[in-house]
Amino acid sequence: MPQLQPQPSLKQLKYFVAVAHTLNFRRASYQLHISQPTLTNQIIKLEEGLGLKLFERTRNGTMLSPDGRELLKHAEQLLQTMTEFQSVARELAQGPKTTFKLGIPPTLGPYLLPFVLPQLHQLYDKLKFYVRESAPSELHTGLYKGDYDLIISPLAGLPNDFVVEPLFTEPLKLVLSSEHPMSKDLLIEPKHLKGQRILTLEDKHHFHHQVLDICNELGAELQRDYEGTSLDTLRQMVVMGMGAAFLPGLYVHSEMHVPESLHVCEIKNKPILRQHALAWRNTSPSRVFFRELADRFRRIIKARLSHVVEVSTP
Incomplete structure (x- = not known):
């Protein structure tokens, strides 16, 4: 019956990866805070246990062997998995x-x-x-x-x-100037949005593309020449009568609790979320x-x- 080879230890794998990255036993031992003879001895034991040569030692220095190159990525994955295991265990034991x-x-x-x-x-x-x-x-x-x-x-x-x-899930509210003809209604018929000027943010925001889809569906006119840089600037443009705007429900809840020259409403039978x-x-x-x-x-x-x-x- 063949004799079972000892399994590599995590310490040996850590030493192997350190030497593989530096290709220099002296520098690797310095990084690991151990003596060079200790590092050399552990690498020899690892090679003996695996039955493989991991490094080629020449007069010009140290190189990974073909077997060493193949095993390096697996050793790195094992060490990363152990690091994650220890991190999760620490959080479970102590809390974040x-x-x-x-x-x-x-x-x-x-x-x-x-x-x-x-x-x-x-x-x-x-x-x-x-x-x-x-x-x-x-x-x-x-x-x-x-x-x-x-x-x-x-x-x-x-x-x-x-x-x-x-x-x-957050609703989008339609915000109009208090001087807008539809500012007395809480629910706006979708057909009444046709041709309406709609303001929105710059197109780097996901919010912009959602409003663009709404305008295309309802026939409203997105005002590309007057795109806002923030929700606050968008609101101020609505106050000045430059158009209507769809604003997020949390913004309306947080920033528009003080009465001003604006009217908040929704599109009838068409929640926008x-x-x-x-x-x-x-x-x-x-x-x-x-x-x-x-x-x-x-x-x-x-x-x-x-x-x-x-x-x-x-």
């Missing part, structure tokens, strides 16, 4: 005690996060968010690159290779906690904003 980079669109962040983050802080007193605002397409790219740990984004358009947890989701990379070591976080988001939003939005079912 770190800072996450959160990305969110500027048409949502200021009108959602003040209702959510204070209560999250009460639940997780060591948890912190570094929040940055950007257009959804830029958020998706940033999440891929690691600029963000997680993002809140419109559900439509999110790449399939992200882990996605729907959070809530946008759905938001929390998303992260499927390789994130914090993915277990992120699912818990999505559930916390939904509970807080339901408790504080259910009169404005509809919370998604997990």
